[in-house]
Amino acid sequence: MPTSSKQRMIPLLAATFPGVVIILLLFSLDYFQLQLVEKFLLLAAFVIVPLVIILLKYDEKNTAQRAIYWAIKWFQFPAALLALVSxxxxxxxxxxxxxxxxxLSLGWLLLTLLLGLYGIATMIIHKGKIAEIAIGAGLVYFFIGGVWFTLYQYQWTFFQATPATHALSSIHFHFSSAIVPIFIGMLGRIMAxxxxxxxxxxxxxxxxxxIAIGMIFSKPIEYIGVALFACNIVVYTTYLLTYLKRNVLYKKATVFLVLSCLAFYTVIVVSMFYPLLKRMFDLTILDFIPIYGALHxxxxxxxxxxxWVYLVDSMKKQSSIPIG
Known part of the structure; x- marks a missing residue:
């Protein structure tokens, strides 16, 4: 049914190399006087989204979904460049x-719109499969992140939220809101x-x-959303680590997925000890933001x-193991 992930992986991985180089330059050179939140947004544009595209699969018989996929594939890098110039x-x-x-930011908004349309198509085509609904929802959240990015670049005020809040909301939707449903959807494809x-x-x-509503209107609502979201990630990481322990053949995938889980738990530990560290080393929340951002x-x-890219590729090579 879907085109082989391995066949699509080679050109897409090649397309990520220029993006990786650009991100390394942005984070290492003093010439680029960008705010940290902007660097992370560009990381999403040049590296995170291309990796997500590798994980997408489409039905060859569905012309609309296939067309959206190829539009996403070929427009991703130009859209990322427009985001950088913006x-x-x-x-x-x-x-x-x-x-x-x-x-200039409208180019990235268009790319995230295409991702959102692809997500909606995925949910419609696989309406009986809860894992595909999760992945589709994650793709839709990329579009919401693109909307927040455009609001930030236009410096518009929305519901009395400042442009700084727009930037944080865009980060939230590009990294947490979009990625966690995709991760949980990928888990649903392989789990019993x-x-x-x-x-x-x-x-x-x-x-x-x-979380998004709480960031603008109500802190208690934000805290509830964060708590629910964190509990979900705990469930995801716990089940994933158990799965990897039982399936020792996926060595490359296991290394990166374990590092991913450990990074999440490190964020939890740092958050728990934040009050103590703050007093001991005279630190502020601004000192911890780069740590939280890098870990996440x-x-x-x-x-x-x-x-997940390695895991999907390994499973494809073992044709006896279905993933969707």
Whole structure:
């Protein structure tokens, strides 16, 4: 039914190499005077989304879904470049306050719209499969992240939320809201049927919305959303580690997926000891943001995606193991 993941993997992985180089330059060179939140958004554009695209599968018989897939594949890198130029024009080229950064961000908004349409198509085609619904919801959340990015680049106020809140909301939807449902959907493709799994997916879809609403309107709602979301990730990581322990053949995948899980648990531990560390070393929350960001973006998300790419590839080579 779907095109082989291995066949699609080679050109897509090749397409990620320029993005990886660009991200390394953005994070290492002082020339790029970008805010940390902007660097993480560009990490999503150049590296995270291409890895997600590798994991997508489409029905050869569905012309619309196949067309959207190929549009996403070929437009991803140009859209990421437009996002980079948009950020640089507002931060480095003195065009902040004009409509130019916002207009340039529309390229990335279009790409995330295509991802959202692909997600909706996935949910419609596989309406009986809860794992595919989770993946489709994650793709839709990319579009919401794209909307927040455009609002940030236009410097518009929305529901009394500042542009800084727009940037944080965009990060939230590009990394947590989109990625966690995709991870849980990938887990659903390989796991034995469990009665609790549909509830995990439902909470996973509702949680990001609660967090986003809470960030703008109500802190208690945000805390509830974060708690539900964190509990879901605990369920996901626990089951995944158990699965990997039973299936020792997936060595490359296991390394990256274990690192992903460890990064999440490290974030939990650091959060628990934050008050103590704050007093001992005279630190502020601003000192911890880069730590949280790096652990989540590079650890949980990036390592997790690489791990799933390896795992899917390994399963494809073992034709006796179905994944969808």
């Amino acid at each position: 950020v640089m024009s507002s931060t480095m080229w003195g065009l902040a306050g004009t409509s130019i950064p916002g207009a 049927k469990k009665n609790w799994y549909p509830w995990v997916v439902v909470i996973d879809i509702i949680g990001p919305i609660l 973006a590079f650890g949980f998300v990036l390592c997790g995606l690489i791990g």
